[in-house]
Amino acid sequence: MITGTITDALGRPLTDVNLELRSNSNKSIGHSTTDIQGKFRFKNVPAGVYIIVAWKQGFRPATAVVDGRALKPLALAMESEQPLNVAIITTLNQARNALSPETGSTIYRFTDKNINQLPQGDNTPLNDVLIQAPGVTQDSYGQGQSQIHIHALNSGGIQYRLNGVFLPEAVSSYGQLLGAYIIKSMTLIDNFMPAQFGYRNEGVIDIHTKDGCLSPGGQFEYYGGQRGTIQPSLQYGGCTGNLSYYLSGFYYQSALGVQSPVATPTPLHDRTSQGQGFSSVSYLLSPVTRLSLIMGTAINAYQIPGQPDLPVVFPISGVFNYPNSANMSTTEFEQNYFGILTLQGIAGPKLQYQLAWFSRYYSLKYDPDTVGELAYNGSADRVFHSGFINGLQEDTSYQLNQQHTLQAGFYTSGETLEEDNSALVFPVNSAGVAATVPKAVIDNFNGYALVFGFYVQDQWRPLRKLELTLGARYDAVNYFGWQTQFSPRLGLVYKLTTATELNAGYARYFQVPPFESVLVRTVGQFAGTTGASAIGFGNQKIEPEDDEFFDAGISQQLPFGFSATIEGWFLWATKKLDLAQFGKTYIFAPLQYQYGRGWGVDFSLVKNTENFSAYFNFSYAIQQATNVVAGQFLVNDPAELHYITRNWIYLDDDQEFSSSAGLSYRRWGFMLSADAIWGNGYRFGFANLNTQVPYVQVNAAIAHKLPVPRLGHVEGRLSIVNLFDHIYLIRQGSGIGVSSPQYGPRRALYFTLTVPFGAAQTSGPTS
Numbered sequence: 212m213i214t215g216t217i218t219d220a221l222g223r224p225l226t227d228v229n230l231e232l233r234s235n236s237n238k239s240i241g242h243s244t245t246d247i248q249g250k251f252r253f254k255n256v257p258a259g260v261y262i263i264v265a266w267k268q269g270f271r272p273a274t275a276v277v278d279g280r281a282l283k284p285l286a287l288a289m290e291s292e293q294p295l296n297v298a299i300i301t302t303l304n305q306a307r308n309a310l311s312p313e314t315g316s317t318i319y320r321f322t323d324k325n326i327n328q329l330p331q332g333d334n335t336p337l338n339d340v341l342i343q344a345p346g347v348t349q350d351s352y353g354q355g356q357s358q359i360h361i362h363a364l365n366s367g368g369i370q371y372r373l374n375g376v377f378l379p380e381a382v383s384s385y386g387q388l389l390g391a392y393i394i395k396s397m398t399l400i401d402n403f404m405p406a407q408f409g410y411r412n413e414g415v416i417d418i419h420t421k422d423g424c425l426s427p428g429g430q431f432e433y434y435g436g437q438r439g440t441i442q443p444s445l446q447y448g449g450c451t452g453n454l455s456y457y458l459s460g461f462y463y464q465s466a467l468g469v470q471s472p473v474a475t476p477t478p479l480h481d482r483t484s485q486g487q488g489f490s491s492v493s494y495l496l497s498p499v500t501r502l503s504l505i506m507g508t509a510i511n512a513y514q515i516p517g518q519p520d521l522p523v524v525f526p527i528s529g530v531f532n533y534p535n536s537a538n539m540s541t542t543e544f545e546q547n548y549f550g551i552l553t554l555q556g557i558a559g560p561k562l563q564y565q566l567a568w569f570s571r572y573y574s575l576k577y578d579p580d581t582v583g584e585l586a587y588n589g590s591a592d593r594v595f596h597s598g599f600i601n602g603l604q605e606d607t608s609y610q611l612n613q614q615h616t617l618q619a620g621f622y623t624s625g626e627t628l629e630e631d632n633s634a635l636v637f638p639v640n641s642a643g644v645a646a647t648v649p650k651a652v653i654d655n656f657n658g659y660a661l662v663f664g665f666y667v668q669d670q671w672r673p674l675r676k677l678e679l680t681l682g683a684r685y686d687a688v689n690y691f692g693w694q695t696q697f698s699p700r701l702g703l704v705y706k707l708t709t710a711t712e713l714n715a716g717y718a719r720y721f722q723v724p725p726f727e728s729v730l731v732r733t734v735g736q737f738a739g740t741t742g743a744s745a746i747g748f749g750n751q752k753i754e755p756e757d758d759e760f761f762d763a764g765i766s767q768q769l770p771f772g773f774s775a776t777i778e779g780w781f782l783w784a785t786k787k788l789d790l791a792q793f794g795k796t797y798i799f800a801p802l803q804y805q806y807g808r809g810w811g812v813d814f815s816l817v818k819n820t821e822n823f824s825a826y827f828n829f830s831y832a833i834q835q836a837t838n839v840v841a842g843q844f845l846v847n848d849p850a851e852l853h854y855i856t857r858n859w860i861y862l863d864d865d866q867e868f869s870s871s872a873g874l875s876y877r878r879w880g881f882m883l884s885a886d887a888i889w890g891n892g893y894r895f896g897f898a899n900l901n902t903q904v905p906y907v908q909v910n911a912a913i914a915h916k917l918p919v920p921r922l923g924h925v926e927g928r929l930s931i932v933n934l935f936d937h938i939y940l941i942r943q944g945s946g947i948g949v950s951s952p953q954y955g956p957r958r959a960l961y962f963t964l965t966v967p968f969g970a971a972q973t974s975g976p977t978s
Contacts, residue, residue: 213277214252215285217245217265222498222560224249225267225289233262265289317402317714317764317778317813319344323421326391328824328875330884330912330930332963333392334434334442340391341416342888344399345813345828348869349888350941351470351953361401361414362780362811363834363865366756366788366801367725368413373505374420376551376567377410377622379600388509388547392432392444393459393489395421402762402780403716406666406682406700407606407620412720412758420491420505423448424455429968436930436961438477439466447969453495460488468513469543470953474938479538481516485509500556508548515541517580518952521587525637525741528647536587539580548572561610569624570601581635585649589741591635598726600626602662614672618682621665626726630656636742645741652736660726661689668700676706686721691752696721710768714778722756724788724801744844746852753801753841757785773818782809787836789862791845791948802842802948808859809834825874832869834862845948854898855947861899863946866890885911885934895943906939908932908955914963928963932956 217228228245232253240261243251256279263285266272270289277285321340329335329343338359342349350358350365361369371378371389378388401414408415429447434440444461467476468483486509493503521536534540549571557563574597584591602624609617632654637645668682680702687695702716737743764778787807790799811832818825837859839846846852854860873886887910892903914928936958944952 212252212254213256213261213263213279213285214250215263215287216249217251217273217287217289218249219270219289219291222288225270228265228267228270228289231264232256233264235260235262237262263287317400317762317776319399319815321394321397321399323395325824326394326397328882328884329873329886330910331434331932331961332912332914332928332930332965333390333394334432334444334961334963335391337387337389337391340397341399343826343828343871343873343886345815345871346401346811346830346832346869347399347414347871348830348866348890350864350893360864362782362809362830363832363862363867364413364809365790365862365864366413366722367790367799368411368722368756368788370408370411370413370415372415372417373551374503374553375417375565375606376553376569377602377604378549378551378569379571379602379624379626388487388507388549389418390459390461390487390489392446392461393418393420393457393491395419395426402764402778403702403714403718403760404700404720405680405702406668406684406698407618409622409664409666409684409686409698409721410662410723412718412722412760420489421446421448421457421459422455422491422493423457424450426457430965431968432963432965434961434963437959439464439482440959440961441465455493457491458489460486462486467956467959469515470942470951471956472516472518472944472952472954473537474954474957476957476959478516479535480514480540483511483513485511497556499558500554503551503553503555505551505553506549509545510547511545513543515539515543517541517583517587523586525586525589525645526647527582527585527649530582530586533586534580534583536583539583541580541584542578544576544578546572546574562607564607565605567604568602569604570599572599573597585635585637589637589645591649592742593633595629595631597629598626600624616670617667618670619665619667621663623663624661626660626662628656628658628660628726630658634737634742636737636740639739639741639743650740652740652742654736658690658726662723663687664721678704684721688721688723688755690724690726691754694755696755696757712766713764714766715763716761718758718760720756720758720760722758722784722788724753724755725790745847745849746843748843750841750843753788753803754786756788756803756807759783771818772820773816775817776813776815778813780809780811780813782807784808784836786840789836789864789948791842792950799948800842800845802845803840804836804855805838805840807834807836807862822877823875825872827870827872829868829870831867832865833867834865835859836862848897851898851947858898860947861894863894863899863949865899866893866902880916882914883912884914885909893942893946895946895949897945899946901943903940903943906941906955907937908939909934909937923967925967926963926965928965930961930963931958932961933958 217225219225226245226247230243230251232240234240241253243253245251259279261277263275270291273287273289275287326333341347341359346362348360396419398417427449432444434442442461442463446459448457463485466482468481471478489507491505493501495501517536517539519537523533551569553567555565577594579591581591604622606620611617634652635649637649639645664684664686666684671679682700684698698719698721700718705713707713760782762780766776768774784807787804788801791802814829816827838856868891870889875884889907891905895901910932911934912930916924916926919925933956939955941955942953
């Protein structure tokens with residue numbers, strides 16, 4: 212008897228391989244087929260020398276000479292007709308995905324195709340992609356994008372991951388580090404999260420970037436239109452030998468930069484110039500080991516628009532002409548640079564691992580219009596913040612058996628922080644009268660934040676229809692002293708029927724504040740000046756938030772290709788974090804409540820076919836807190852602070868009801884698409900007791916592809932933002948931690964031209 216195993220070049224067993232046994236004279240002796248383990252056998256074979264021929268679709272035929280008397284099983288490898296590095300990269304990507312379990316989590320996925328179907332395509336700002344998921348709402352509009360909240364939370368707790376590696380992104384201003392154009396697929400994970408996700412748990416945005424080997428070629432794109440908008444971009448990728456690369460970048464300028472405090476389409480002094488660059492390079496050290504380097508940068512400059520017709524409240528000695536309050540020279544400048552070096556591989560059929568080093572530098576500089584801000588506000592703050600972080604992350608997964616997959620890993624980082632705050636203010640005498648000659652107050656701080664944690668978890672399948680994720684984390688943070696926490700996690704999924712799936716989860720979270728946003732303001736230095744807070748006391752030491760989180764949901768496949776999910780959640784928080792605007796600057800800092808609580812429900816309905824897709828989301832969310840215990844000076848109203856001490860208040864980011872919807876249709880080379888968002892309004896006023904009026908915004912587009920010789924399909928797209936030109940306020944300009952009004956974008960028309968070029972040569976290591 213002749214036996215053996217057929218595998219691919221990576222050692223994975225191949226099923227359904229056809230085999231023929233031939234004699235020396237090329238006569239057929241018998242046939243066989245491999246089973247699920249890649250094994251085959253020929254029975255009752257007489258002694259002699261034979262030839263085995265193996266063939267399978269997608270693989271090159273393989274042959275071997277065997278002796279009918281041999282006792283040792285034959286091992287035969289077949290080569291894929293794809294370049295070997297493509298097959299290897301696909302395998303390594305699958306192994307990397309296995310390091311990110313999602314059992315019990317609420318998952319919303321976006322592919323590059325989904326993003327392309329949005330009215331602005333891959334020029335859609337990343338946050339505007341995310342607000343098309345249930346429970347995600349827009350906030351301050353700036354740089355062509357919206358800030359977001361998940362379930363009305365705003366503690367800087369959104370976690371970004373690039374190819375499975377945690378990327379600590381700065382959250383203290385409006386700039387955005389990543390663009391939608393680099394995305395191959397993106398997953399939003401919220402509600403329950405397995406033990407491997409720590410520190411920022413409002414939601415995890417896990418981005419898998421484009422790979423030049425899997426999608427070779429280049430693309431030039433021009434996006435522009437009203438509001439002085441110009442955005443050329445370039446992408447190029449390919450692979451040669453063991454090397455894969457993908458490069459991209461864009462330049463953006465617009466007359467609509469930071470949030471508009473007025474309802475006009477283009478406010479005064481609101482230009483922005485931005486640049487982003489991104490690169491991803493990977494090298495196959497072996498068929499089961501990959502070394503990857505990701506680097507990126509974002510440099511953003513903004514003019515800050517002012518409110519019109521403000522009166523001069525604080526006259527300045529020697530100044531007779533004051534700047535127009537709507538056209539002051541205030542500016543903000545941001546820089547972001549990051550790098551991720553990852554070693555990822557497979558050790559045997561059951562073990563996958565990933566070890567990553569990451570680094571990020573961030574700086575923000577706010578320069579006031581000195582005369583204007585002194586005259587209208589009584590204080591002109593010049594602010595410089597920076598943070599430099601380095602860290603390590605490791606994740607390992609081991610499939611113990613068919614019922615248990617064990618995972619473990621650790622995360623550690625150190626961040627050096629600098630806060631330079633220089634303010635010009637007027638002295639105030641005992642009668643409350645301000646002087647006319649300002650004085651300078653210097654309030655600087657340097658700090659260091661250390662974070663360390665590790666986790667273990669088990670994906671356990673005790674029954675065919677039931678899967679559990681059992682895990683725990685231990686985390687430690689040193690910023691204002693050491694804080695530690697043990698955090699258990701339990702998630703389950705039960706497949707009730709082929710069309711119905713139930714999920715539930717419990718998690719304890721250790722929510723770390725965004726250190727680069729923490730303001731250590733020496734309140735006493737401003738006493739007796741126009742820069743003094745009405746709150747002359749308070750605690751500056753922001754601590755991590757401690758959350759108890761519960762959720763349960765159901766997903767259902769419906770007739771006619773629809774699928775629906777509904778998810779309910781409840782949150783209890785101790786040391787509740789919330790970001791607040793720092794004075795009139797566009798810088799945000801955390802304040803902290805003694806307790807917080809929240810609850811809500813998300814609903815989603817989706818239909819996808821080859822040419823048509825549609826979705827509808829609706830969410831209900833409540834977030835409340837009581838008793839400010841740190842950052843009291845950000846409230847700046849003693850009566851309001853006293854009220855919060857005795858009452859539960861709604862957070863300013865809570866708008867209770869929100870919805871999003873979209874559809875796209877392709878036919879005859881054309882694509883029609885539209886999306887919409889609706890909200891019933893954020894909170895404002897004393898202790899956030901009031902609610903703004905509801906708003907709606909609809910965007911639409913038409914696109915067409917034309918085949919062009921030597922180029923491929925060139926696409927033109929016409930997009931309209933705010934199709935019906937609905938004028939609405941996102942922020943009224945009052946409330947806890949809110950100092951500036953902000954309107955949504957007015958109707959604007961944009962055109963996109965996409966031109967492919969230079970398909971990269973893709974060759975495997977054996978070429």
